Amino acid sequence: MSPAPAGRRRGPSKGDLREKAILDTARDLLSRKPLADITIDELAAGAEISRSSFYFYFDSKLAVVVALLHGLSGEVSRDAGPWLDGTGPDAEALRRSLAALATLWRDQGRLLAGALAAAPGCPPIARWRAALREAHVERLAARITRDRAAGHAPDGPAAHVLAAMIDDLRSAAFAAATDPEALVDDLVTVELRMMYGNFRVHHPDE
Amino acid sequence: MSPAPAGRRRGPSKGDLREKAILDTARDLLSRKPLADITIDELAAGAEISRSSFYFYFDSKLAVVVALLHGLSGEVSRDAGPWLDGTGPDAEALRRSLAALATLWRDQGRLLAGALAAAPGCPPIARWRAALREAHVERLAARITRDRAAGHAPDGPAAHVLAAMIDDLRSAAFAAATDPEALVDDLVTVELRMMYGNFRVHHPDE
DNA sequence: GAAAAAGTCGACACCGCGTCGACTCCGCAC
DNA sequence: GTGCGGAGTCGACGCGGTGTCGACTTTTTC
Structure with missing residues (x-):
């Protein structure tokens, strides 16, 4: 299934900070260990949200990487x-x-x-x-x-x-x-x- | 019947065959799909044993690959x-x-x-x-x-x-x-x- | 023919993923 | 101020895969 750019809805908001925090955390963790060893829990923890909240921002761990890559x-x-x-x-x-x-x-x-x-x-x-x-x-x-x-x-x-x-x-x-x-x-x-x-x-x- | 064939001191034990069957199955599956998509269940099924029996022969999926590589x-x-x-x-x-x-x-x-x-x-x-x-x-x-x-x-x-x-x-x-x-x-x-x-x-x- | 070794299996605990529905928070319209 | 709606949050759940354990059966050995 082509994953529609789902997850995040429209509108400017404070949650943008969270999204950025996830990206930053990912960048940071990636500088210390390989992608496969990074868990969604860690990404969420780095942004100070719960694991399930992570899914509000990204569809998966790989989606974060794709965003970084982009x-x-x-x-x-x-x-x-x-x-x-x-x-x-x-x-x-x-x-x-x-x-x-x-x-x-x-x-x-x-x-x-x-x-x-x-x-x-x-x-x-x-x-x-x-x-x-x-x-x-x-x-x-x-x-x-x-x-x-x-x-x-x-x-x-x-x-x-x-x-x-x-x-x-x-x-x-x-x-x-x-x-x-x-x-x-x-x-x-x-x-x-x-x-x-x-x-x-x-x-x-x- | 007589378990040890006359003349031959030690035939290939049943377990040796199984081990080989696992290796063969792995080789076979690998020719059709990437390693990450192969599950221990499949490897075990290919050798006609249960998943938990697989662990009698190898510690993990990667151990099979290492054996193949060797x-x-x-x-x-x-x-x-x-x-x-x-x-x-x-x-x-x-x-x-x-x-x-x-x-x-x-x-x-x-x-x-x-x-x-x-x-x-x-x-x-x-x-x-x-x-x-x-x-x-x-x-x-x-x-x-x-x-x-x-x-x-x-x-x-x-x-x-x-x-x-x-x-x-x-x-x-x-x-x-x-x-x-x-x-x-x-x-x-x-x-x-x-x-x-x-x-x-x-x-x-x- | 009995003990030991080799082999087998179901049940279980664990982990990480992704989903769902209910909840809170906050800005805005009236 | 009430109250409405969407943004944001979370706990709980189900799933699939892994690895372990202990009890069981089969084969080998003496």
Whole structure:
């Protein structure tokens, strides 16, 4: 059943504070333990309401996460524009784009990691992730195609496959990292190699 | 009748069969739905015992998965030897190694994906994954170091960081793929680029 | 053939989720 | 001020899944 945005009715009110308190509590708890270990009781307690009152504000624990995620959508792709819209191996633009992403992962790592882990079993989260990924892959694939046509980049895997791999690599690397920001330079090197790194196979005997 | 078949000291006891039946059922169910949707009831039913009898054999659903995983440990790294122990960009060895991995993912994708998803919240699974990853990263890092020393590969990220990225990329790519085997050739290209793909930044004006 | 070990099961307590209906609180209209 | 309605709150309930316990039956062993 497509969950209608039920729960909260219309009108400005004081309960808005409670809603915010739940969100804040969730953010806070997520910085300390994985999503699966967080119970609705805790979320409710953090907002100083009873467990059943929680349902007045959100349909479920996952709905809270989705709300949190939604607030992040913009930031995830902010600062990626110059790199994605440019051409050729512009290491600096890529570095700036990745540095912004790394900051986000530093601050919201648990939320992001929890969302990624929960995605396979939660359609709304999966949709959020898919939309973001889709958007990134598409722009990056377009860039790859452009670069190949202009002779900046060698042929290789289909552009969207390569773009998807790069997106996967980012998520996996950041999710596994304890210090995302330390990864930026290496990621720059590796991504540029994936896109532009041609090389000749050396047969020792020829 | 005579319980111990003549000649054979100990046949497979009734319990051994049950244990195997549980494992088989788990494998079977996992090929049809994600781990989180599988209940102990189903596992027990598949082995034709009651739910509480299940606990005679395994401590929990995750323990079954761990057992299944254990049986897979060998296969995951089988066929990777020639590539990992070789030197230089030997595309064919890499391709064979990845093809074997792809077959495994095709057959056991749900199990592997479920394990990866459950790992953050389940120490035994996390340990299994970490051990496998560790082993692969270590051998691959050694290969990278060797190749760099011999001048086959350019410098770049620390060998173990690069190796970890390659491992991450594989997991992410296979986990996301609907057809792992179609990914092999692209993965070969991309991994070789990550390791050997040097390139010069083209400044159009120089 | 009796004791021990292996295996089986129903009943139970527990936990977390989501629902329901009754209640309180508060602003507003008259 | 009365009183009405919606926002907000909560206790109690039912559900489904987990894990444990103790009593029971079957198989093995000596």
